[in-house]
Amino acid sequence: MYNSITEENIRSIPRVGNIDISRLPQELTKIYAEIISVRNNLSLINQTDGSFLESTNMLRTLANNLETLVVNVPEIESKRAVAFVAATARYLLLQIRDYTDLDASVTEFDRDQIPEAISSMVLFLIGNSPADAAEVSRFAMQASIHDDIASVLMKAIIHLAKGEMQHIVNLTVSQKAYGADDLEQEAIDYLWECLLDGVKDLARELLEPEYVNDNTAFFEKVIQLAVFIPGYRELYNNDSLYAGPYHLAKLLNILSNDLLLRGIVKVPPPIDTDPELWTAFLARIAGERPYLWENHFDAVKTNFLNPGCSAVLTFPTGAGKSTLAELKIASTLLAGKRIIYLVPTHALEDQANSNLLRIFEGLIPENLMEFDLEYTDVEEGQLPKIAVMTPEKCLTLISVNADDFEDVGLVIFDEFHLLHGREEKKDRRSIDAMFCLLRLFAEAPQADYLLISAMVENGPEIARWVASVTGRECVVFDSSWKPTRQLHSCLMYQEKELSELHAFLKKSQKESTNASPGAIVKRALTASPFTFFSLRNKWDSKSSEDYYINSILANKISLSANAQWNLTSNRNEVAAEFAVYFAGQGIKTLVFVDDPKIAKSTSRKISAKLADAPFIVSDLRNRYPQLFEALESELGDIGFSFISSGRTAVHHGNLLPIERRLNEIYFKRPDGINVVVATATLAQGINLPAEVVIMAGDDRFDEDSGYRETIDPQEILNAAGRAGRAGSSAQGMVLLIPGQIVQFKENTLSSKWWELREKVFSNSDQCLVISDPLTGLLDKLATSSQELSAEQKNVIFRLSLVPDTETSINTIFQKSFGRYKAIQANQEQSYDQKVQRLVEIKTEIEGEVMNKDWVRRVSLKMGLEPQFVIQIGNFVDDTGIDVLAEFSLEEIIVLVMNWLCEEQGRIFRFFTGTAIYGQLAKALDIPVTHADQEKIFEKLTAIEPILLAYIQGENYVSIQNLITSRAEDNLDRARNFCLKLVPNISFIFGVIALVIREQTIDNEGSAKDIPYILRALASLIREGLNSEQKLRHKVQYPYLLRTQIHELFL
Secondary structure, three states: OOOHHHHHHHHOOOOOOOOOHHHHHHHHHHHHHHHHHHOOOHHHHHHHHHHHHHHHHHHHHHHHHHHHHHHHOOOOOOHHHHHHHHHHHHHHHHHHHHHHOOOOOOOEOEOOEOOHHHHHHHHHHHOOOHHHHHHHHHHHOOOEOOOHHHHHHHHHHHHHHHOOHHHHHOOOOOOOOOOHHHHHHHHHHHHHHHHHHHHHHHHHHHHOOOOOOOOHHHHHHHHHHOOOOHHHHHHOOOOOOOHHHHHHHHHHHHHHHHHHHOEHHHOOOOOOOOHHHHHHHHHHHHOOOOEOOHHHHHHHOOOOOOOOEEEEEOOOOOOOHHHHHHHHHHHHHHOOOEEEEEOOOHHHHHHHHHHHHHHOEOOEOOOOOOOOOOOOOOOOOOOOOEEEEOHHHHHHHHHHOHHHHOOEEEEEEEOHHHHOOOOHHHHHHHHHHHHHHHHHHHHOOOOEEEEEOOOEOOHHHHHHHHHHHHOOEEEEEOOOOOOOEEEEEEEEEEHHHHHHHHHHHHHHHHHOOOOOOOHHHHHOOEEOOEEEEEOOOOOOOOOHHHEEEEOOOOOOEEOEEOOOOOEEOOHHHHHHHHHHHHHHOOOOEEEEOOOHHHHHHHHHHHHOOOOOOOOOHHHHHHHOHHHHHHHHHHHOOHHHOOOOOOOEEEEOOOOOHHHHHHHHHHHHOOOOOOEEEEOHHHHOOOOOOEOEEEEEOOEEEEOOOOEEEEOOHHHHHHHHOOEOEOOOEOEEEEEEEOOOOOEEEOOEEOHHHHHHHHHHHOOOOOOEOOOOHHHHHHHHHHHOOOOOOHHHHHHHHOOEOOOOOOOEHHHHHHOOHHHHHHHHOOOHHHHHHHHHHHHHHHHHHHOOOOOOHHHHHHHHHHOOOHHHHHHHHHHHHHHOHHHHHHOOHHHHHHHHHHHHOOOOOOHHHHOOOOHHHHHHHHHOOOOHHHOOHHHHHHHHHHHHHHHHHHHOOOOHHHHHHHHOOOOOOOOHHHHHHHHHHHHHHHHHHHHHHHHHHHHHHHOOOOHHHOOHHHHOHHHHHHHOOOOHHHHHHHHHOOOOOHHHHHHHOO
16 A cells, blocks of 8 residues: 555654564555444454454554654654654554544643644644645544643644644634632643744644744743642642643644655745746745655756756646646746646546636636647637647647647646557557647747656656757656555455356356346345455565455455356446445545446436435535526526436536536535546546546457557556545545456456556556657568558658758757657667658658649648648638638538538548547447448538537537437437537638638748638537627637537627
8 A cells, every 4th residue: 555665764663562564564555444344343453343443452563662762762863754653653543543433542632732633633743744734634623621721732634634724823812810729720721822922833834925934932841841840849739730731732842843844835936037936926825735755855856947957747636746736837928938848638628727817816817728630710819828639639730730839838748658559549649749749840840848757657758858859857756655555455255155156157048048147146146245355565475474364344245247148247336335325425436437428327216325415415505606507508408418417426428517616516515425436537637536446347449449458557557546646535546347257266366357466556656767768660661561541641741851941850850759759769760761761651642643832731730641631621622712711601511511411431530549430420320330431421521510500509409309319318329429529610611711711821922911710710519609709709718618608699
């Protein structure tokens, strides 16, 4: 469970009694696994009393001895490790007491003692683990306090643990009158108030960069006053040692200086940054995140924040990569430069925009939004201060308006493992992503580059490559430390029980007249699930003592059988059972499944067994009425939305951004829903506060091949990393339900487990070795004599033969990661020969047709065949630009759709992948499995009325009715059209707009003279708006949905 750095820290503590310190990380993990197993499960609690009693004794020994050591020897070299282990021991004791009542932890806050939750929080802060301190704070509220001042002090320490400095500064103590007999209480209250003043002073210094004061004076005063002074014995009725205030003062005194060193407001201003503006920004950040974690602390001591320094950041999931990114963004903005922020998905685009607007309020305009996916030319001018976009969008923009990138000071590539070259069918996005980065290197050579991913193993190599390209420093941050930890587990069953089920199936098959098992047979396929925990962060041990097996569910669960009468894992049903169990205890749970349909059905099964959340759906609607009104307007009926039922929610690529936002809000609320059933879109960087992640399978169905495929190890580990979130749940549990059943017998495990161990969980989060997808392209071109594929042609058409230009083959490939690796391996000559072969192929293609300059430019910018670009130009010429300028958007759509429907393959020549087939098939109500060019072409004219309805502001219900008469709970066909197909259609219109622009320039005209409707064709289609006024309104008010804007112009 603990990462390697934390394990080393734990083992560095001094020996305590006869406890085996070398195995202490595993023992602490095992206790946590036992606690997870017995929560609210009384039958298991009775079975494990002996184990818990033994664990309690060990934890008590650790906590008391190590806390004493921290207090009395604060200068000890391993102070942080000792404090962390002491705090962990106290926290586990609190959990054991909470779930089993086997341990009587101290809860009193008085003269003689402080609650264990309070000491645990402060010890965690001393141990540089604020995430754990924040989690323990929920136990502090259970403390027994009979004094008003002590109560305020406790609140202050809870806020300190949560990083809520402003709350501490705002705390006040009411005046209290004391009588003659209250001297003892008055003395205690005075000590508490001194401690409170010290904590408030510490909070103020962590919140206000300019504030400096010696807050330790308050704590040292209490240390002095709380101890008996022999010369004044006659003044006291009993021994004068105020142990409670004394002990807390010692802890806070030790913490104070350490915490100030880690205060984010103490980060010095970078070079070329106004110090006043910098400190003002840090003060704003400190309101939410006042502490630098240890990996942040190490990073800011480098040149990272200074201009001219790039970085590769491969901290694990949940290790605070965004904090460093935000600091680098701030330094760039304050230096007057722009930022390109690349993200892999539009869900992340929406999240990044929201976060950046909140964090950099006042530094960037509210409408920083860039239209996504298509070529856009709404206005001539610069990029926004921060332009968030996918690599594909960036590649299009840089191809069309390269000059806009001249004053970019920082390029951030979030989830940059997208660059990795994989098998051919997945290479398209990788090639586009790498090509985008290489174009940015060429167009923005002055920029710093920050590449971020939790998955990448060869971060140092990537950093050396970036440094070689930019000619400047590129640091690498690849620490495996993170503030949260995950307990990994795998579901398995006893071999004997499975053998009985196999025999039952065999017998039932012989007796049955059915070809496949019926419902009665399947209902009998129940078994007891066991959870196999790894006590190490990586499953790299073969020793049985590094694993722990237990049962979380007391009841049997249902397996299933396939049409061949073979036993199957029933992964989704089983995942639902576990989700119900955890959600029933108020544990935030994420369930990952195959696809949106399974997400919906699994969510319903879970909902059927849960009660409504305390914060019911109507409460959510009352809290966010404008969001609900906007959604209802867009859909036509709120009943078709994916908004949570009040028990569970779903999260996948078919949700509107506003639906994603509402479901995330609902899940994040402490009194909100406890389960989200998601597809892989959620694993790509979306942060939700889950304590448990359930993964329904280690494989998934691939729509392209029609077969199931194994999920890449880094994807599984990335999803697993969603368990545990700093500030909400520092410890998380991951349960993998393999697609193939895993069985065990005594100490023997089936081969499937060994396969998972070897391929997945023996790796760390940082397990992906990035390779250059362009190298794979070069290899294929050098060795294959087959006709070029559409994907290969698209890349080749984007490259120029004109030497030393930003798009020339030599410019692009001279800076490639593949060539860097070739140089390191002394294979530079071989690599250059492959590049020369690419030049030859490009020359052959260029010589096939006589191209005008505008044809070459369009082909280069959009990656389209020159012959096809000429066809598009002929279409424009046949109509005439002047005539097109007089048309309404509706008339242009009719004209373009008629042209697309003239030739069977025409629409497909705009695209390289196969996804367009499925999207068109769904829009035309054709079974996806039967979708080919001929069947799609027969019905292609049906797209026109649907597209017209979309840009005229019709809601999803109306669009759905135009596609099909079949009822669908969530308007799936309309969603596919609006969310998936429309962006591709807008690309077609964007190409036509680009042809018009380039033809105009060749005819010595100005792009500015082109009518707005023609310049903005792609954006009008993408945003579903049919006039210049509506699109300008969208640019000014990007939060308004399509139908809302149409309603404003009625």
